[in-house]
Amino acid sequence: MFDPALLKLLQLSDSALPIGSYSHSWGLETWVQQGQLSSSDELLAVLRTLLEQSIAPVDGLACAMAYQASANRLGGPDFIQLNQILTATKWAKEPQRASLDLGRRLVSLAQRLDWLQELPPGQYWHHCTVFGWLTYQLNIAIEPAVTAYLLSNLMSLTSAAVRLIPLGHSQGQQVLAALHTQVFEQARWCCATAGRADPLTHLGSFTPQHELACQAHQNLYSRLFQS
Structure with missing residues (x-):
């Protein structure tokens, strides 16, 4: 059966989407140059930690919350506040700027594809919040949307690591x-937490070494x- 929503989700989560994610290593380049990341086993450990301690509890949860905001249309302030909190949370300059740049470019691309029925509130959007907002408007269910978002983050990091360490492409796919299982579990947690009465209280990470590397x-x- 033809499923246009599935095709759009696959296209959105493709690492080759022309919004610039392939040009960022999100701090991995620092670790490679310092000799702290040099094998596929080390990469697997790094990605598992970042997924569970940073990517899912911050950007993944924010993606699910933005999806809910798009679904509920409960005014702009909640969505705007979410983006403001993300900007404050991402204190390292380069990833903060990159997240905002990717969000802006995704909005622009979605407009050119005629996929965006309604612009997200505010003027500054992070990539994760635009992804959540947009996937609701494309009639994509929340769990597949957040799962795809988390996996696309890991794909981007793996692509950078394959070029930096370097690793064989097959090794990168084995890591992914x-x-x-962790991606699926974390996506379910993000969606369940976004549906609570106080999801913002659960948004946060503790990966100081990664932030310093960034x-x-x-x-x-x-x-x-x-x-």
Whole structure:
């Protein structure tokens, strides 16, 4: 059966989507240059930790909350506040700017594709909130949307690691496949938490070494990636 929503979700979560995500390493370049990330086993450990301690409880949850905001249309302030909190949470300059740039470019692309029925409230949007807002408008169910968002983040990180370490493409795919169960579990947690009365109280991460790596990236002697 033809499912246009599924096709759009697959296209949105493709790492080749022309919004610039392939040009960011999100701090991995720092660790590779420092010799702290040099194998597929280390990459698997890093991605599992980032997924469970940072990506899902911040951007994944925000994606689910933005989906709910798009579904409920409960005015702009809640959505605007969510983006403001994300900006404050992402204190390292490069990933903060990258997240906002990707959000802006995704809005622009969605408009050109005629996929965006209604602009998100406010003027500044993070990638995760635009993804959540847009997937509701495309009639994509919340759990597949958030699952795809989390996996696309890991795909972007894996793509950067394959080029940086370097790794074989098959090794990168093995790392991603090993994380499927965690991706599904974290997506379910994000969706369930977004439906609570106080989801903002659950939004937060604790990955100080990764945040320091992101901040240190701008001072590396040579860089292949923007963040």
